[in-house]
Amino acid sequence: xxxxxxxxxxxxxxxxxxxxxxxxxxxxxxxxxxxxxxxxxxxxxxxxxxxxxxxxxxxxxxxxxxxxxxxxxxxxxxxxxxxxxxxxxxxxxxxxxxxxxxxxxxxxxxxxxxxxxxxxxxxxxxxxxxxxxxxxxxxxxxxxxxxxxxxxxxxxxxxxxxxxxxxxxxxxxxxxxxxxxxxxxxxxxxxxxxxxxxxxxxxxxxxxxxxxxxxxxxxxxxxxxxxxxxxxxxxxxxxxxxxxxxxxxxxxxxxxxxxxxxxxxxxxxxxxxxxxxxxxxxxxxxxxxxxxxxxxxxxxxxxxxxxxxxxxxxxxxxxxxxx
Amino acid sequence: xxxxxxxxxxxxxxxxxxxxxxxxxxxxxxxxxxxxxxxxxxxxxxxxxxxxxxxxxxxxxxxxxxxxxxxxxxxxxxxxxxxxxxxxxxxxxxxxxxxxxxxxxxxxxxxxxxxxxxxxxxxxxxxxxxxxxxxxxxxxxxxxxxxxxxxxxxxxxxxxxxxxxxxxxxxxxxxxxxxxxxxxxxxxxxxx
Amino acid sequence: xxxxxxxxxxxxxxxxxxxxxxxxxxxxxxxxxxxxxxxxxxxxxxxxxxxxxxxxxxxxxxxxxxxxxxxxxxxxxxxxxxxxxxxxxxxxxxxxxxxxxxxxxxxxxxxxxxxxxxxxxxxxxxxxxxxxxxxxxxxxxxxxxxxxxxxxxxxxxxxxxxxxxxxxxxxxxxxxxxxxxxxxxxxxxxxxxxxxxxxxxxxxxxxxxxxxxxxxxxxxxxxxxxxxxxxxxxxxxxxxxxxxxxxxxxxxxxxxxxxxxxxxxxxxxxxxxxxxxxxxxxxxxxxxxxxxxxxxxxxxxxxxxxxxxxxxxxxxxxxxxxxxxxxxxxxxxxxxxxxxxxxxxxxxxxxxxxxxxxxxxxxxxxxxxxxxxxxxxxxxxxxxxxxxxxxxxxxxxxxxxxxxxxxxxxxxxxxxxxxxxxxxxxxxxxxxxxxxxxxxxxxxxxxx
Numbered sequence: 009x010x011x012x013x014x015x016x017x018x019x020x021x022x023x024x025x026x027x028x029x030x031x032x033x034x035x036x037x038x039x040x041x042x043x044x045x046x047x048x049x050x051x052x053x054x055x056x057x058x059x060x061x062x063x064x065x066x067x068x069x070x071x072x073x074x075x076x077x078x079x080x081x082x083x084x085x086x087x088x089x090x091x092x093x094x095x096x097x098x099x100x101x102x103x104x105x106x107x108x109x110x111x112x113x114x115x116x117x118x119x120x121x122x123x124x125x126x127x128x129x130x131x132x133x134x135x136x137x138x139x140x141x142x143x144x145x146x147x148x149x150x151x152x153x154x155x156x157x158x159x160x161x162x163x164x165x166x167x168x169x170x171x172x173x174x175x176x177x178x179x180x181x182x183x184x185x186x187x188x189x190x191x192x193x194x195x196x197x198x199x200x201x202x203x204x205x206x207x208x209x210x211x212x213x214x215x216x217x218x219x220x221x222x223x224x225x226x227x228x229x230x231x232x233x234x235x236x237x238x239x240x241x242x243x244x245x246x247x248x249x250x251x252x253x254x255x256x257x258x259x260x261x262x263x264x265x266x267x268x269x270x271x272x273x274x275x276x277x278x279x280x281x282x283x284x285x286x287x288x289x290x291x292x293x294x295x296x297x298x299x300x301x302x303x304x305x306x307x308x309x310x311x312x313x314x315x316x317x318x319x320x321x322x323x324x325x326x327x328x329x330x331x
Numbered sequence: 332x333x334x335x336x337x338x339x340x341x342x343x344x345x346x347x348x349x350x351x352x353x354x355x356x357x358x359x360x361x362x363x364x365x366x367x368x369x370x371x372x373x374x375x376x377x378x379x380x381x382x383x384x385x386x387x388x389x390x391x392x393x394x395x396x397x398x399x400x401x402x403x404x405x406x407x408x409x410x411x412x413x414x415x416x417x418x419x420x421x422x423x424x425x426x427x428x429x430x431x432x433x434x435x436x437x438x439x440x441x442x443x444x445x446x447x448x449x450x451x452x453x454x455x456x457x458x459x460x461x462x463x464x465x466x467x468x469x470x471x472x473x474x475x476x477x478x479x480x481x482x483x484x485x486x487x488x489x490x491x492x493x494x495x496x497x498x499x500x501x502x503x504x505x506x507x508x509x510x511x512x513x514x515x516x517x518x519x520x521x522x523x
Numbered sequence: 524x525x526x527x528x529x530x531x532x533x534x535x536x537x538x539x540x541x542x543x544x545x546x547x548x549x550x551x552x553x554x555x556x557x558x559x560x561x562x563x564x565x566x567x568x569x570x571x572x573x574x575x576x577x578x579x580x581x582x583x584x585x586x587x588x589x590x591x592x593x594x595x596x597x598x599x600x601x602x603x604x605x606x607x608x609x610x611x612x613x614x615x616x617x618x619x620x621x622x623x624x625x626x627x628x629x630x631x632x633x634x635x636x637x638x639x640x641x642x643x644x645x646x647x648x649x650x651x652x653x654x655x656x657x658x659x660x661x662x663x664x665x666x667x668x669x670x671x672x673x674x675x676x677x678x679x680x681x682x683x684x685x686x687x688x689x690x691x692x693x694x695x696x697x698x699x700x701x702x703x704x705x706x707x708x709x710x711x712x713x714x715x716x717x718x719x720x721x722x723x724x725x726x727x728x729x730x731x732x733x734x735x736x737x738x739x740x741x742x743x744x745x746x747x748x749x750x751x752x753x754x755x756x757x758x759x760x761x762x763x764x765x766x767x768x769x770x771x772x773x774x775x776x777x778x779x780x781x782x783x784x785x786x787x788x789x790x791x792x793x794x795x796x797x798x799x800x801x802x803x804x805x806x807x808x809x810x811x812x813x814x815x816x817x818x819x820x821x822x823x824x825x826x827x828x829x830x831x832x833x834x835x836x837x838x839x840x841x842x843x844x845x846x847x848x849x850x851x852x853x854x855x856x857x858x859x860x861x862x863x864x865x866x867x868x869x870x871x872x873x874x875x876x877x878x879x880x881x882x883x884x885x886x887x888x889x890x891x892x893x894x895x896x897x898x899x900x901x902x903x904x905x906x907x908x909x910x911x912x913x914x915x916x917x918x919x920x921x922x923x924x925x926x927x928x929x930x931x932x933x934x935x936x937x938x939x940x941x942x943x944x945x946x947x948x949x950x951x952x953x954x955x956x957x958x959x960x961x962x963x964x965x966x967x968x969x970x971x
Contacts, residue, residue: 053713054881056921075920081713104917108886141910144893145335152341167879185407186879187414189691189708191889192337193879198410199392200341365684367598367641370724375706376689380648402706415708415878417690418648434610435811435868436767439860472692472872473610473811474649477767477852478774487651 009086013037013060014094026079026090027058031269036093038269040102040131042109042216043168044080045271051173052080055166057105057131061098064089076101102135111142112191113217114163122218124231127270128166149194154184155202157209157223157282162194165219171195171211178275179205195219206245209281213264213272224282225253225261234260236296241289245277251296252287259285265296342421344392355385359401371402375412378402379419389420417471425460425467427505430484433470436477445481445493446470452502465509466502525779526753528741528761529734533621539656541663544624550669552743556632557677560743565636569739571747573759578604578695578732579810579850580925581834584739590719591637592727600728601639602704603630603736605646605653606688606695610811610872611852614763615733617775619646619653623660627683629736631669632743634681637729641682645700648689658685692876696924697730699878710880711924734763754780758833762851764793769857771795784808784830784837785822787853794855801857805940808837809849811869812929814936815862816846842936861958862944866937867895873930884927887918891934898945901952908945912938 010019011029014037020029028046030038039060044052052058058080062073067087076098079090092098110132117123149162167186172195175182183201187194197203203211211220234253241248253261262281265273284290351359359378366373378398379390386394390413399406413419420428431446446468450456453466460467476482479491490501537543544550556565570585591599603626607615619626626644634642646654661683664670672680686704688694694703698712701723722728738760742750751759758780764787767773772795778787787793788803797803806821807813824830825844830837837848856865874888891914897903915931922928938945948955 053923056882059921078713078923083715101917101921104921105882108882108890108917111886111890141913142890144890144897147335147337147889149337150340166882167885182405182407185411186708187411188337188339188879189415190874190877190879191885192339193885194337194339196339196341198342198407198414199344365643365682365686367724370705372706373686373704376648376703377687380687380689404706408706411708412706415691416648416688419689433868434872435865436611436854438868439768439854439856439865471690472875473608475607475613475616475647477611477613477854478765479613480767480773484649489652 009084011084011086011088011090013090014092020084024084026060026062026077026082026084026088027052029084030079030090030092039079039092039098040127040135041080041269042127042131042166043170045170045173045214046269047271047275048170048173048177048214051168051170053078055105055109055168057102057109057135059098059101059105061091061095062088063091099135103137106132106136107140107142109166110136110140111144112147112163113166114146114148116164119227120161120164120218121221121226121231122164122215125270126218127216147191152196153200154197155204155208157278158203158212159221159223159226160195161219161221162196164217165195166217167193167195168216170214170216171220174210174214174275175203175205175208178207178210181205206277206279207275209278210264210272210275212281213266213275216270222261222263222281224285228260229255236298238265238293238296239290240293241280241284241291243277243280246280247274247276248280249274250276250280250290252290252292254287257287259287259290342392344396347391347393349386349391349393349397351381351385355381363402372404372408375402375404375409376416379409379413383419387423388426389423423460426465426509427485428467428469430469430471430474432472432474432476432480432482434473436473437480437482440480441493442481445483445498448495448498449483452498465506525777525782526761527777528745528750528753529618529625529737529763530622530775530777538622539620539624539660541624541660541667544622545667548744549624550628552740553628553631553669554675556635556743557675557679562636562638565632565739565743568742568747569636572738572742572750573747573754573757574735574738574742574750575758575834576732577734577738577762577850579609579812581848584731584735587719587731588633588637588729590717591729592720593638595727598641598726599637599639600723600726601630601634601637601642602697602700602723602728602730603642603644603733604695604697604700604730605644605650605657605733606700607650607733608647608692608695609850609852610869611767611807611854612765612810612850613767614765614775614851616650616653617765618733618737618763619650619657623657624664625737625740626657626733627660627664627669629739630683631664631674631681632739633729633731633736634683635679636739639729640680641684643704643723644683644685645694645704646685646687647694648687651687654685654687661685691878692872693878693924693926696926699924700730701728708878710878711926713923755831755833756835758835758848762832762848764832764851764853766794766853766855768853768855769798769801769860770855771798778832780831780833782832784832787832788822788855794853797855797857799857801859803855804858804860805856805862807846807852807854807856807933808832809847810852811854811872812925812932813847813849814842814845814932815856815865815940816844816936817940820844820940821846842932843939846936861899862937862941863895863899863948863955866934867892867899869933870895870930873926877926877930881923881927883918884922884930887914887927888930890914891918891930895934898948899955901948901954901956903945903949903952905946905949908938908942908949 039058041058042055059076060079066085154160184197184203187196237252239252264276363374395409396406399409481493483490574584575581691709693699694709699709703709718728789796803818807815824839834848838845870892874892877884877888879885915934918927919931
């Protein structure tokens, strides 16, 4: 079937969503997605950053859809006409969504390990407004410990549910989930427990923000000072295809390989991720090409001062316990 | 005003053995049988109601884990649900939980005064329990009885067109009732 | 006197029992439907009746039924939405309590029409008494051969189960209700797919409100055409209006759609006027989610016509000067009520009830509540008023389910019609700070 997005027409198989169709075209036509993750069944629809305007529902029913729709979860109809970057309404709404996602975000990029490869940071850079209008107190969750390798910073979470889907679909025996409701919703284990399973580390890679980070990499280095290298090893558990984040000959951390939409290409096991930090464990293939959209590769980080929302005026104090 | 600090904390298992009586278990199985094969989880909300009523008045971790085992689901699936719905109590509550409606239609008919009066009378704030363990006071959102405003619900009973006098009477009656060693009500079939 | 077809028998002593209900013409419609009609004939009558969903959205019931996927083999479900929690609405509670067999009979006919052999009634958890009453009525229906296998000697089998919710307004949204019925958190589902195609347990499902299903009984009794003669235009039949707030006779009233708002408000047969001889300030005509209208606009439309209780008349003027019939929760405010306080109160409700799944609602409801709290407590600034309008606008239409709209509309409407009161709050912090219950004098605010 045929769909036209931002005046570009493409043929797609039945069942394709608007977002998938847009990714087939590529470039500016692709709406940003904070919660949708193609490899996690059931994900999407929640963050609302990928809302687009359907100017024509289908060949059969040429009426526009009454509201903006989540492109990640709306299937394409034959003859559908979609507006993403060509619609001012879509762009304005996206700004609103970014504002909503940031009002309770701690804006602690200076002490966040995700800085430089954070989807929320990238999103605010591209779609955010200059300054926030939010002047109320930001919510704070008491810190909880979910195990030795994974650090949870609930204050940074945007409730995309990806980590819940990931654990559900990659492991059996989920012990964490979304608890409570509304803006008090929280990723938690409810009781003292560790998110621990040979594939649990993948929650770090699917997390779009700095809510779930790698404890073994905690405060070791800013990502933009590291050199990402494609590498592999013969792993009995996973594909063993990873990216090593190196400084000189030292491996600072190991992650899965991500595509241009920050989606994991192949999930990796915890042994590869947390335990193989010696370069001799790996066959290094060569430098990893990080997509141009990334803040790291485009030196965006230095330009970020422009966006006041992610350059907090307040001094961020790192608590003793967090050091 | 909503608080900026979200008052969540991790709960601990007490490690107490909890289980339903054979009679209750039979009823639970009957509830499970209302749902199709493979949909045992559907019984979660009704079974949690029964568990709360019969196993200590609130849903301790032990109780929630027990319900998970009965329904063949992961404990986290119970925690996710128990924390979502306001009728499940995660912490110990008084014998009588007084829930006063705070939403618009009650509020414009004097609902706020009712809460204040109860708070003063029982000398507890919203969310607290009296020292004798008899009463817990909670303000809740709309109870769906706006035409009888102001209203409150104590356990399963509704109290309507509230006045200070009616509150005095209700509290007094409950104090009396608590002193009697009343046989346990078991009207659960019709209640859940 | 309006015609009553739902509540006409409520005054009969013992009508909550099977025997009395049956002796007074009860279960005649169920018998007629099962023995003399085909499921599609029943659906046809409902279509002809023009009945619209009484839960709030007002979607034509017959059309909703016709969307049900009847071709996929396997079970289909009817789910009755008795999760009544829209502030200002308490009609379903009343119906279940007073005449539970009317609902049971409606469920039997509707399930038959839809080809559902298992039907669940999702009742809000707080209604324990009503759950007891309904469960008893269902048991009686089983005992008398109206439920179970081979009902009335036909080949039709039906089981009805009552399912208790546990305290969550969002579960009144039909897909959240289905999630909850499956034992999950009440997070609304993304649509499409709609429940008619993929609903409970992934099966084709229709979700209808209590009053809607009850109305099917008189429709079968008198015929769809006859039902459609009641009311005005596309607002056919009767509607239960839950009247509350500052009036003399709060309660549930069955009216013929088309009754003037002014008659409903002032007639001793209905609300009996504003309590204590005070003057009317405003009315929320359809439950807390619909726009509030000041006295002049609720009694007459902007064009000066009498405002009638119909879907069309109440929404006349759009959101500029109109509101909605919604669920029929009629909340009356007298001259002493503070609109800012009420708006904050409602926003606190939506903030508390947001499921938290999608970002505009999760973050936006809390943001609005915080700003409204400041305004109400004398800490507001002029720019806060426009900020609220802007935040409400940014939530509206951008969320997974209608709760976002329901949270945004009351705020937008309150500021649209009572901006002077918000400004008064900004300009008189010392006065508003101390008015916990006693409202700011109305006259004072109007001077602003």
